[in-house]
Amino acid sequence: MNGMSGSRRLASPVRITLKPTLGGDIDGAWWPHSFALARELPELIEALHPVLGEIVDIKINWSSSSGTPVLKTLTSGAVSMHGWNDRQHRLMIVSGRTGCARLLVVPSSTSVNLGRLVIRRAAAMDPGAEHDSSMCDIADAVIRAAEAECSLWSAQLLEAAAKVEASAP
Incomplete structure (x- = not known):
């Protein structure tokens, strides 16, 4: 899978x-x-193989028993952030032989307009012509919260790795 020479049509x-x-x-x-x-x-x-090389590790910050956050748009630009306030953002660290990427996992149930904005803003891309400023503000808020959470999670991973290394004979 990791070193596939051809690609599948999805x-x-x-x-x-x-x-x-x-x-x-x-x-x-x-x-x-x-x-x-x-x-x-x-x-x-x-999709990540060309950028990161052979994928050797994937870390996630959630368990199979944790609920999925839901981000749904409501009328007049208001947004209900069920789960995004009381549950952590779903994050992945995908490590390859030549690089590493920290990804926000956007819930599949997210509305099309908001989902597009969130993935674009996560990559620091222009929101595009179809954006609306309130939706951009929401997408940016989601990204800022995910960045803060990922920073904390990464620090915890480094601390845990250092403890393991220190206890090794």
């Missing part, structure tokens, strides 16, 4: 964005088409 292309330069708290976003992330993971790995 019925639903992988929705992923990456910043031109990786290494920030958030390097981009992945917006799966369904809640069945494991089914879409091979396509994500295939």
Whole structure:
């Protein structure tokens, strides 16, 4: 899977964005088409292979028992952020032989307009012509919160790795 020389044609292309330069708290976003992330993971790995090289590790900050955050738009630009306030953002650190990417995982149930904005803003891309300022503000707020959370999570991972290294004979 990881070193595939040919590519498959997908019925639903992988929705992923990456910043031109990786290494920030958030390097981009992945917006799966369904809640069945494991089914879409091979396509994500295939999409990241040219940028990161052979994928050797994927870390996630959620468990199978944690609820999925939901981000739904309501009328007049208001947004209900069920789960985005009381549950952590879903984040992934995908490590390859030549690079690493920190991704925000956008819930598949996110509205099309908001989902597009969030993945574009996660990669520091212009929101495009279809944006509305209140939706851009929401997308930017989601990204800022995810960056803060990813920074904290990365620090915890480094601390845990240092403890393991220090206890090794």
